Amino acid sequence: MATVQIPPTETSRAATRPLAPSGRPTSLRGASLRAVYIIWYRDVVRYSRDRFRLVASLAQPLLYLVIFGTGLSSSLGGARGGGFGGGLLDYKQFLYGGIIGMSILFIAIFSGMSIVWDREFGFLKEILVAPINRSAVAIGKTLGGATQAMVQGLILLFLAPVAGVKLTPISVLELLPLMFLVCFSLTAMGVALASRMRSMQGFQGVMNFLMMPIFFLSGALFPLRGLPAWMDALTHLDPLAYGVDPIRKVILRGSGVPTIVTDGLGLSFNGQPIPIPVEAAVVLAFGLVMLAIAIRNFRVRD
Amino acid sequence: MIKVRGLVKRYSSLEAVKGIDLDVAEGEVFGFLGPNGAGKSTTISILCTLLKATAGEVEVAGLDVDRNPDEVRARIGLIFQDPSLDDQLTARENLEFHGFIYGMPASTRKERIAEVLDMVELGERAGSQVRTFSGGMKRRLEIARGVMHHPDILFLDEPTLGLDPQTRKNIWDHLHELRRREGITLFMTTHYMEEAEFSDRIAIIDQGRIVAQGTPDELKSQVGGDVVTITTEDPEALAREIDRAFSLATKVENDTVRIEVPDASTFLVRLIRELSTPVQSLTMRRPSLDDVFLNLTGHAIRDEAAGSLDQFRNMAQIWGGRRR
Numbered sequence: 001m002a003t004v005q006i007p008p009t010e011t012s013r014a015a016t017r018p019l020a021p022s023g024r025p026t027s028l029r030g031a032s033l034r035a036v037y038i039i040w041y042r043d044v045v046r047y048s049r050d051r052f053r054l055v056a057s058l059a060q061p062l063l064y065l066v067i068f069g070t071g072l073s074s075s076l077g078g079a080r081g082g083g084f085g086g087g088l089l090d091y092k093q094f095l096y097g098g099i100i101g102m103s104i105l106f107i108a109i110f111s112g113m114s115i116v117w118d119r120e121f122g123f124l125k126e127i128l129v130a131p132i133n134r135s136a137v138a139i140g141k142t143l144g145g146a147t148q149a150m151v152q153g154l155i156l157l158f159l160a161p162v163a164g165v166k167l168t169p170i171s172v173l174e175l176l177p178l179m180f181l182v183c184f185s186l187t188a189m190g191v192a193l194a195s196r197m198r199s200m201q202g203f204q205g206v207m208n209f210l211m212m213p214i215f216f217l218s219g220a221l222f223p224l225r226g227l228p229a230w231m232d233a234l235t236h237l238d239p240l241a242y243g244v245d246p247i248r249k250v251i252l253r254g255s256g257v258p259t260i261v262t263d264g265l266g267l268s269f270n271g272q273p274i275p276i277p278v279e280a281a282v283v284l285a286f287g288l289v290m291l292a293i294a295i296r297n298f299r300v301r302d
Numbered sequence: 303m304i305k306v307r308g309l310v311k312r313y314s315s316l317e318a319v320k321g322i323d324l325d326v327a328e329g330e331v332f333g334f335l336g337p338n339g340a341g342k343s344t345t346i347s348i349l350c351t352l353l354k355a356t357a358g359e360v361e362v363a364g365l366d367v368d369r370n371p372d373e374v375r376a377r378i379g380l381i382f383q384d385p386s387l388d389d390q391l392t393a394r395e396n397l398e399f400h401g402f403i404y405g406m407p408a409s410t411r412k413e414r415i416a417e418v419l420d421m422v423e424l425g426e427r428a429g430s431q432v433r434t435f436s437g438g439m440k441r442r443l444e445i446a447r448g449v450m451h452h453p454d455i456l457f458l459d460e461p462t463l464g465l466d467p468q469t470r471k472n473i474w475d476h477l478h479e480l481r482r483r484e485g486i487t488l489f490m491t492t493h494y495m496e497e498a499e500f501s502d503r504i505a506i507i508d509q510g511r512i513v514a515q516g517t518p519d520e521l522k523s524q525v526g527g528d529v530v531t532i533t534t535e536d537p538e539a540l541a542r543e544i545d546r547a548f549s550l551a552t553k554v555e556n557d558t559v560r561i562e563v564p565d566a567s568t569f570l571v572r573l574i575r576e577l578s579t580p581v582q583s584l585t586m587r588r589p590s591l592d593d594v595f596l597n598l599t600g601h602a603i604r605d606e607a608a609g610s611l612d613q614f615r616n617m618a619q620i621w622g623g624r625r626r
Contacts, residue, residue, distance in 0.1 A: 034402055034403070034405060035402070035403050037402075038399055038402040038403055039403075042388065042391065042399055045391065045395065046388070046390050046391070049390060050390075121385075121389075122382060122384045122385050122386035122387075123386055123387065123388050124386075125352070125380075125382055125386045126386045126387075126399075126400070126447075127403065128352065129350055129351065129352060129375055129378075129380050130375060130400075130403040130404060131372045131373070131375040131376035131404060131405070132372075132403055133372075301351070301352070301353060301354045301371075
């Protein structure tokens with residue numbers, strides 16, 4: 001390697017310090033906005049570099065849709081007037097929105113929890129000793145994870161023909177903000193969980209006791225109607241249930257399934273279907289609470 | 303540059319730091335020395351605003367770390383004990399991330415990245431992902447990153463831990479170079495005594511307390527002259543014999559007896575004449591910092607086994623590499 005001729009100390013410092021007299025960035029607030037951006041950007045770069053993960057993460061939704069979906073659809077009698085959705089709906093069509101929700105859930109939580117990896121492998125320290133507001137760490141990470149989940153969700157939109165649904169331009173326009181909201185809120189939950197987790201040992205617990213229940217209770221696999229009271233109560237506590245239902249409604253309505261059918265599949269309150277804006281508001285509120293928890297946890301120094 | 307008064311850090315049941323005072327002047331290389339678990343990393347974490355002190359006052363670069371953590375962070379650079387690079391990013395991307403997060407404007411960022419990469423001789427590898435780097439290269443990149451934003455003080459927590467001797471020397475060459483070029487204050491912890499010799503001043507910590515502070519020479523002069531080490535099969539008997547014949551204090555460690563004498567060359571002649579216990583070997587030397595530590599604490603600094611995190615890493619590597 002080339003040896004470098006080193007200029008004398010003083011000139012070298014002067015030459016590289018054309019900023020303020022102190023030679024430092026001027027405002028901490030400015031640095032924090034940039035920090036949100038760069039933390040988000042790092043996640044995106046890493047994600048784009050990890051092609052294998054991108055491909056692998058498509059395998060699971062495909063398996064659900066093609067094998068699980070086809071199997072259950074056949075045993076339910078398919079669209080030939082079986083017992084599903086009054087015979088107007090094929091199970092695969094029903095399942096499609098749920099699978100989008102499932103993928104978003106898994107990617108969002110895993111990305112949010114990548115903070116535990118960063119902690120374990122040291123990189124988090126680099127972020128935590130930087131002169132930035134700690135809230136930038138939580139926000140940047142949440143947006144980074146949400147972006148990854150969103151990319152996954154967008155890819156899944158191309159599987160619509162496999163599920164036998166049609167996506168109209170309008171339904172896609174409605175889906176984008178809804179999906180991003182769900183991505184954001186679930187990633188915020190992952191970040192909040194990871195913010196106090198010191199090792200990867202807690203990860204298995206989150207997986208078994210949080211992610212799977214959230215998935216099963218969300219209505220991704222079956223309609224949330226006619227359930228026993230205890231389970232009905234639990235589904236109303238499931239943040240993903242408020243995300244899967246509007247996503248599914250938009251998709252199915254776009255495919256020409258009557259509102260009366262779609263309303264009979266999802267969350268209800270006092271026997272009335274919950275309107276999409278209310279569901280979206282619940283998801284947003286949940287996400288903001290989670291983000292607030294994450295920010296608070298990052299601000300605490302031991 | 304650094305002023306610490308009565309610093310205490312208590313974890314739920316354990317008092318890791320038991321009231322220490324430190325002063326580090328501008329431009330100084332300050333060595334913070336002690337065995338693993340003595341409270342070094344805890345202290346450095348508090349100085350760097352990563353941990354909160356239970357009691358005491360800490361000023362870094364003229365700022366109270368408790369009241370102005372963000373301002374302190376902008377003025378310090380850190381090189382951690384464990385690697386803290388993103389190894390899926392390239393060397394340049396790691397530095398870009400750093401410059402960005404420290405709010406360096408784009409115009410100076412690029413120039414400075416080239417400058418620090420050249421300084422640690424990694425210019426040609428700027429575009430390679432860090433996972434392809436050796437341990438020494440990673441360390442050098444971390445040094446480059448640590449000084450990139452022109453900190454007043456660079457903290458180094460065991461900068462050469464886990465590196466082979468040749469790489470350690472290379473890292474030290476770079477640190478000396480850095481000091482010459484950037485003129486910054488270096489505060490480093492280490493448990494390699496020979497590295498502490500590079501410091502202008504040293505503080506020795508043991509079990510949460512500072513047991514000595516001064517220049518390496520000052521500390522070594524505390525040891526009573528030369529150090530004579532005698533290896534024998536029966537150290538206890540030899541120690542008794544020396545005590546009887548010369549009334550000198552002895553320390554027995556494994557199969558060696560250690561004594562300190564003002565003038566070893568004349569003493570050895572007398573010693574050999576008087577002794578009846580068989581002796582296997584004899585060495586005499588000027589006191590080292592190891593001797594200082596042994597003198598002050600009654601035990602030697604040891605290279606302990608890898609920490610749990612290292613073990614975890616090894617496991618992770620065995621299980622098909624680092625999943626991220």
